[in-house]
Amino acid sequence: MADVSLHSLKALAVFKTLFEAGSASQAARTLGMTQSGVSRSLARLEEDLGLSLYHREKNRLVATPEAGELYDEILRLMGNIEELRHSVLALKEFGTSRLRIAAIPGLSFGFVPRLVASLLENRRFSVSLDMMSSHEVQAAVESSHADIGFITLPATSPQLNVEALLTTQAVCLLPASHPLAAQDAVDVTALADQHLVISNQPSLASNPLLELLAQHGVRIAGKTEANIGTITALVAGGAGITVMNPITVHDQLGCHAGVVVRPFTPVMGFDFGLVYRHEWRDSRVLAFLRDRGRELLADYSP
Amino acid sequence: MADVSLHSLKALAVFKTLFEAGSASQAARTLGMTQSGVSRSLARLEEDLGLSLYHREKNRLVATPEAGELYDEILRLMGNIEELRHSVLALKEFGTSRLRIAAIPGLSFGFVPRLVASLLENRRFSVSLDMMSSHEVQAAVESSHADIGFITLPATSPQLNVEALLTTQAVCLLPASHPLAAQDAVDVTALADQHLVISNQPSLASNPLLELLAQHGVRIAGKTEANIGTITALVAGGAGITVMNPITVHDQLGCHAGVVVRPFTPVMGFDFGLVYRHEWRDSRVLAFLRDRGRELLADYSP
């Protein structure tokens, strides 16, 4: 009595079909069993639950209100079971259904989310995605707080495997109305007396660019430091111009009109890669992320 | 293969116990079955899922990482099944596991939530609780947007059953430092030249009080209309004094110090009741709410 579930789960499935079909005979046909099987199954379920689910009226089954509510509950449960099935599928395919990712901000606004999305397609994965600086990513993976990290290269760590994913060259981002927008490319010397917007993340775009400016003896009018997620908006708003990696630009450009992208000279490389602990070397999730990541990155260089 | 759940649910339960017990023999003892039964169950499950859950090492079972993850998933699912069981219990006890309640603000900050809480004790109910004016409550129940309503009396409706729950007498709420706080009771005439805080809900405390003032020819210094949920705070803050029903006072007094309650004369009654459509007359939820509601209300009159 009220001992739901274990035995009766099959009966719940029969009941679900019955409720949807409206008649035992039809349900039986749907389920590939006999009408008497359905009839018995229902009778047992009512007995087990101590609930009257159907009235027998004129040799027809008429659902009670309770039946409707039970049906809704069963739908919920079936959904949960479906999730379990997806988990098992992920477990079979990847050997795990949990993944903790750490990524630099520059990749966290488009690339990594997209990557995670394709991992989750038809699978149930429990993913945690943290955003932090490149060094912190490395530390997180080393200390097993994350399983896989996305960082800027170069990076070395005796405890970690480092794989290059993509080599890019910095581009210049500026308002369409800006005088420099008329040029096909922007040289570092053209930045003289400009107001720059640069990332406040250490070791991303900021330092190399400032070094380059120093090397060429270029003096800028001023600079605004901002979170990398807001830089495109700042440029679009006319706060200044910026030089950054094309991945982030691509991920954020969609939402801001009036901003143009120009090649930047001299070439200033940004290399992205992923890191993981050695024991993940042969993991299938890693292989999936690597391969799918490369595919996604291919869309970035038109 | 990967056809989880239906047949294998029992096997999942066995696996769960096995994982917790650490050995098949122990699990068998816990489950009241034989070791060989557990062994077979595990073997079948691994076969069904296509997953290796345990290594056999030196005649010992050693859980694989996959086993741990599957265990977590199973815990989730068992939780869901437990919820289904509670739903069925509610369905058996009350004939429904869904309840839409509409209540006036004066009861919505303490009494009705407490009532709902005791309904939910050990049961899984899907409750929706809406707050609205007494007339809107009535309309909501009439139109089947709510099943049970809590209103101020009097109320009549040919379509609804109306039951009185409680008869109360308005009390006066004022800051402890207020001159009138020195009196044992506050008479309507004492309100002359006071600043009043009154509910902006129509037909709750506001109108009867204002009428009373008019009858006695009492002129007040001014009034602040506010949501009933904020009146106690306003009084505590020194914004004025108020006359309201003791239920709401009781529900909100806990969070504000420096406020005192005094009887109010002449007696001004507030009666609360519940309404429902006729078809709910014999419902067991209704009986529960009525009985439990009376019990709760007993705590209000010390």
Next chain:
DNA sequence: CAATTCGATGAGTTGAAGTCATGGCAGATG
């Protein structure tokens, strides 16, 4: 009223999920 459709039920069948009995292995014990 013949034909069809529906659900219930007694009787019989089946197979998944158990038990029993046994055997092999590893580690502890005296």
Next chain:
DNA sequence: CATCTGCCATGACTTCAACTCATCGAATTG
């Protein structure tokens, strides 16, 4: 070392819940 104990796997047998089959009675349809 012999023995004992606790572990797991497996072939052979058992059991019983969950079916099917066959049949009935009752209602609907044209």
